[in-house]
Amino acid sequence: MTKQYVGNSTSTLDHAAFVSGRSTYTADHIFPNQLHAHFVRSTHAAAKIKRVDLSGAERVSGVVLAMDGMQAAEHLDPIPHFVDPIVFGGKTTNLRCLALGQVSYFGEPVAVVVAKDKKTALYAASRVNVEYEPTQAVLDASDAIDSNAPRVVPEWADNMLMQVPFGGGDCAAAFEAADHIVKTKLKVHRQSVQPIETRSYNAVWDHRESAITLYATAQNPHPLRYVLTNALRMPENKMRIVTSASGGAFGLKMHGHPEEALICLLAKLTKQAVKWIENREECLLTGGREQEHEVDFAINADGRILGIRDHFLANVGAPGGTPGWGMAFLTGLSMPGPYDVADLDVLANIVVTNKAPWSSCRGYGKEVTALALELGIDKAARELNMDPVQLRYKNFIKSDAFPKKSATGLIYDSGDYQGVMEKTLQLIDYDGFRDQQDALREEGTYAGIGVAYELTPEGGALPGTLVAGYDTSTVKVDPSGFVTVLTGVTDPGGGNRTGIGQIVADELGVEFEKIRVVQGDTQSCPYGFGNYSGRSTIVGGGSAALAAQDIKLKIITLAAVMMEVPEETIEIAGGIISTSADAGSQMSFVEVCYAAYTRNYDIAACIEPPLESTRTFKPGLISHTPDEEGKINPYPSYSNAAYAVVCEVDIETGKVSLKKFAVVHDCGKTINPILVEGQACGAVAFGIGGMLGEEILVDESGRQLTTDLVDYTMPRAADVPPIALGHHDTPNPITFMGLKGAGEAGVGGSAAAVVNAVNDALKCLNVEVLELPVSAPIVWKAIQAASLGSTETES
Amino acid sequence: MAVDMQELVEDSVLLQCRVNETPCEEFIHPTTSLLDFLRENLLLTGTHMGCMTGHCGACTVMVDGSIVKSCITLAASVQRKKISTIEGLGEKESLHPVQAAFCEESGFQCAYCAPGMLLSTVELLNETPDPSDAEIRSALSGNLCRCTGYQSIVRAVRTAAKLYTADKETQE
Ligand code: FES
Ligand code: FES
Numbered sequence: 001m002t003k004q005y006v007g008n009s010t011s012t013l014d015h016a017a018f019v020s021g022r023s024t025y026t027a028d029h030i031f032p033n034q035l036h037a038h039f040v041r042s043t044h045a046a047a048k049i050k051r052v053d054l055s056g057a058e059r060v061s062g063v064v065l066a067m068d069g070m071q072a073a074e075h076l077d078p079i080p081h082f083v084d085p086i087v088f089g090g091k092t093t094n095l096r097c098l099a100l101g102q103v104s105y106f107g108e109p110v111a112v113v114v115a116k117d118k119k120t121a122l123y124a125a126s127r128v129n130v131e132y133e134p135t136q137a138v139l140d141a142s143d144a145i146d147s148n149a150p151r152v153v154p155e156w157a158d159n160m161l162m163q164v165p166f167g168g169g170d171c172a173a174a175f176e177a178a179d180h181i182v183k184t185k186l187k188v189h190r191q192s193v194q195p196i197e198t199r200s201y202n203a204v205w206d207h208r209e210s211a212i213t214l215y216a217t218a219q220n221p222h223p224l225r226y227v228l229t230n231a232l233r234m235p236e237n238k239m240r241i242v243t244s245a246s247g248g249a250f251g252l253k254m255h256g257h258p259e260e261a262l263i264c265l266l267a268k269l270t271k272q273a274v275k276w277i278e279n280r281e282e283c284l285l286t287g288g289r290e291q292e293h294e295v296d297f298a299i300n301a302d303g304r305i306l307g308i309r310d311h312f313l314a315n316v317g318a319p320g321g322t323p324g325w326g327m328a329f330l331t332g333l334s335m336p337g338p339y340d341v342a343d344l345d346v347l348a349n350i351v352v353t354n355k356a357p358w359s360s361c362r363g364y365g366k367e368v369t370a371l372a373l374e375l376g377i378d379k380a381a382r383e384l385n386m387d388p389v390q391l392r393y394k395n396f397i398k399s400d401a402f403p404k405k406s407a408t409g410l411i412y413d414s415g416d417y418q419g420v421m422e423k424t425l426q427l428i429d430y431d432g433f434r435d436q437q438d439a440l441r442e443e444g445t446y447a448g449i450g451v452a453y454e455l456t457p458e459g460g461a462l463p464g465t466l467v468a469g470y471d472t473s474t475v476k477v478d479p480s481g482f483v484t485v486l487t488g489v490t491d492p493g494g495g496n497r498t499g500i501g502q503i504v505a506d507e508l509g510v511e512f513e514k515i516r517v518v519q520g521d522t523q524s525c526p527y528g529f530g531n532y533s534g535r536s537t538i539v540g541g542g543s544a545a546l547a548a549q550d551i552k553l554k555i556i557t558l559a560a561v562m563m564e565v566p567e568e569t570i571e572i573a574g575g576i577i578s579t580s581a582d583a584g585s586q587m588s589f590v591e592v593c594y595a596a597y598t599r600n601y602d603i604a605a606c607i608e609p610p611l612e613s614t615r616t617f618k619p620g621l622i623s624h625t626p627d628e629e630g631k632i633n634p635y636p637s638y639s640n641a642a643y644a645v646v647c648e649v650d651i652e653t654g655k656v657s658l659k660k661f662a663v664v665h666d667c668g669k670t671i672n673p674i675l676v677e678g679q680a681c682g683a684v685a686f687g688i689g690g691m692l693g694e695e696i697l698v699d700e701s702g703r704q705l706t707t708d709l710v711d712y713t714m715p716r717a718a719d720v721p722p723i724a725l726g727h728h729d730t731p732n733p734i735t736f737m738g739l740k741g742a743g744e745a746g747v748g749g750s751a752a753a754v755v756n757a758v759n760d761a762l763k764c765l766n767v768e769v770l771e772l773p774v775s776a777p778i779v780w781k782a783i784q785a786a787s788l789g790s791t792e793t794e795s
Numbered sequence: 796m797a798v799d800m801q802e803l804v805e806d807s808v809l810l811q812c813r814v815n816e817t818p819c820e821e822f823i824h825p826t827t828s829l830l831d832f833l834r835e836n837l838l839l840t841g842t843h844m845g846c847m848t849g850h851c852g853a854c855t856v857m858v859d860g861s862i863v864k865s866c867i868t869l870a871a872s873v874q875r876k877k878i879s880t881i882e883g884l885g886e887k888e889s890l891h892p893v894q895a896a897f898c899e900e901s902g903f904q905c906a907y908c909a910p911g912m913l914l915s916t917v918e919l920l921n922e923t924p925d926p927s928d929a930e931i932r933s934a935l936s937g938n939l940c941r942c943t944g945y946q947s948i949v950r951a952v953r954t955a956a957k958l959y960t961a962d963k964e965t966q967e
Binding site: 015016017018019020021022023024025027028030118119193194195196197198245246247248250277279280492493674675677678679680681682683684685686708709710714715716717718720722723 | 824826831834835838839840841842843844845846847848850851853880881882884885886887890894897898900901903904905906907908909910913928929931932933935936938939940941942943944945946947948949
């Protein structure tokens with residue numbers, strides 16, 4: 001079959017709507033008699049709630065309803081966790097939409113006010129009076145594990161949400177046997193994904209049906225419906241969730257947030273449409289990635305890594321319903337990344353504190369695996385005086401070793417890590433830079449080059465949860481030959497709808513312009529799991545292709561009868577049906593579609609109408625049956641990439657500027673190069689931003705100091721250098737078309753490359769920064785400390 | 796006694812301005828931002844909210860030909876001025892060259908930032924028809940994008956510059 005669209009940079013479906021302000025995002029829905037909600041949030045990180053006085057708000061004219069945690073609890077059951085830690089042997093707790101009796105983080109919703117407009121709701125919320133009795137907050141993970149630490153959840157014996165070992169082999173023996181042991185202490189700071197579109201929900205009550213339609217910024221509408229109807233004690237089929245165009249998600253819009261169920265309840269109680277739009281300060285409460293690692297490498301004199309030990313602490317904040325905490329689990333599971341190390345001893349200590357809960361973040365913990373491994377390898381290279389690239393080559397899994405089972409039980413599908421790295425070095429001219437580095441130094445320029453590798457398991461499935469590996473699509477062809485694809489995967493804004501459209505256009509042999517892709521509506525789309533884990537094109541595209549093939553078979557059967565030629569001679573391309581049996585004869589796709597619906601009692605009796613099919617794509621390799629060591633493989637696909645960056649550090653100010661960036665990635669087969677490239681560049685910007693400036697800070701009592709986008713400095717156009725991109729694809733043998741997934745990969749690899757480049761630039765000053773970020777003040781301090789240290793030794 | 800917010804502030808003001816060439820007259824609350832006015836009163840939801848503090852650029856519109864952040868501009872301050880929003884730039888059948896360039900180069904993913912990026916580009920190209928990459932990056936410094944890493948946006952602006960010049964030449 002000739003592919004007309006797949007593999008080409010077809011422009012985004014409905015692109016004209018996107019650039020003319022005509023696409024609809026969730027906040028754009030405005031309904032008749034629209035009401036607006038505003039939350040009253042805790043001003044303490046830890047406190048008992050003595051009293052909530054709503055009367056001040058209730059007296060404001062235009063206020064329809066005000067509610068505290070006690071009232072909410074009468075109507076709402078605890079919200080089910082996206083993934084309950086208890087499934088993985090951790091602790092669980094009841095999650096309330098509004099605080100009940102106590103607050104456990106700054107910004108926790110305590111009360112809510114609904115009014116006729118936003119301003120009134122905001123004003124009235126300021127008149128809610130909450131009396132707190134502050135208690136001691138615990139903010140650092142290392143403090144929280146102290147046996148005397150105050151408990152974040154009073155009924156728990158300690159603050160350990162979960163402690164999970166990962167690994168295999170005999171790590172102790174490896175450390176015994178090694179020539180060198182290199183220890184790296186690494187602190188990853190709290191970051192947040194911050195899409196430009198914040199969350200918003202608009203719930204509409206249908207009085208006749210006692211049903212709710214929720215317009216939501218949600219990555220996973222069907223599983224969200226399960227959660228909400230459970231909390232609201234209503235039948236699952238009485239709720240419809242509609243997601244509109246998404247203004248970026250990156251994990252933030254995976255559910256479990258308290259506002260989701262509450263806005264539905266408010267619509268039910270007021271019998272009107274109730275809307276809430278998160279403000280940026282609220283959005284900045286969600287965090288992620290705050291981990292402290294002690295990574296030890298056991299290395300032989302020839303550079304071979306014999307064993308890796310990493311006992312780490314993850315500060316996941318207070319318990320929350322979103323799957324944020326699971327990131328720390330993945331950090332452990334994804335070790336030892338692309339390296340061939342069988343003796344592995346990893347211990348994830350996942351700790352709760354009085355910070356706001358994590359939301360899931362792009363990279364989903366695997367970015368921290370990359371940081372820990374890649375910063376560790378570079379430190380080893382510095383200590384052992386080896387080239388960091390050669391050290392990686394010595395330890396990469398070889399390209400002929402796949403499928404490869406990792407020490408934690410994952411089964412890597414395919415890869416050529418050294419090949420990917422070599423291409424990256426060519427792109428950035430690694431050797432050329434090394435040749436110039438000393439000369440630059442003599443001119444007073446502190447330039448450095450950093451490399452890093454990232455392996456990103458994608459398309460994950462967790463047993464016993466609504467995080468599934470498979471997904472489903474329906475394809476429908478109208479009598480007029482137009483095609484509608486309804487799919488269970490959703491588009492977080494990265495363009496998977498376009499990719500799915502391309503696949504279906506090719507499978508059916510019709511024009512791309514005839515395809516409409518509908519996603520994110522629980523009423524019309526087949527049950528599906530939405531987007532996460534870079535899965536959408538793998539399973540959405542795969543299932544849509546299967547459904548399209550079913551329909552194509554019917555069309556071929558019918559066309560053959562109509563043209564009076566054998567089926568195997570039929571060809572469909574570009575909306576034209578032709579036959580190799582008679583070069584002169586052809587029909588239009590539309591003609592045959594019309595006949596399929598209208599001639600079923602004569603010529604079309606050979607097929608069953610309608611031209612519709614629903615199919616599921618279930619990638620292989622995922623295995624939920626534990627092996628002899630009790631390990632499972634939750635991932636079908638392992639995309640991977642190498643990153644290299646050249647930076648300059650201004651040693652007077654500590655400011656790091658990036659000069660050149662190169663990425664080569666292996667995402668299997670590429671459906672749409674320009675969209676995949678866009679994903680890759682976006683991930684790089686995330687990685688860069690996370691290391692150069694983005695940081696969420698709280699004061700010593702736990703009140704958040706980072707409240708706007710000046711405090712939280714995400715990269716702007718001038719902060720991101722030009723990115724040279726390359727591909728080195730080894731198709732995944734078991735997914736549809738060899739796709740591996742794109743989108744999630746890249747945050748950790750690029751972040752690690754940046755830190756490695758900074759440390760390379762500062763190596764001559766004996767400065768090493770492993771407490772992140774490498775923002776100007778932190779780098780400056782490190783330079784000062786080193787120069788003070790050296791003057792002291794001199795004197 | 797009921798406290799009415801309306802009583803706490805001045806009376807409504809009459810705003811008269813032109814939005815995308817259409818004259819409009821509306822009574823508004825004096826504290827209404829231009830962003831809310833456009834989105835809620837005129838239902839022009841192509842202008843987006845990302846922060847309400849002037850830092851993200853999602854709400855960028857043009858007032859008398861210069862870009863402003865509509866979230867920190869009071870609607871009452873655009874009295875008798877000309878406002879252009881993304882909806883006025885061009886539509887499917889008649890895309891403005893800057894829009895065409897962003898489509899061609901995939902200068903967006905989720906496109907939430909796109910309206911602001913496009914209007915900032917229009918302003919840049921009106922002043923500097925053939926900008927360098929550094930000028931492009933600096934002109935877009937008021938607009939955050941979280942999806943693209945800016946690479947495709949910069950490429951789109953370069954293409955827009957070419958189309959824009961060609962377009963102007965044919966018009967002349
Ligand atoms: S909403 Fe106006 S700058 Fe962000
Ligand atoms: S394309 Fe999503 S914020 Fe720019």
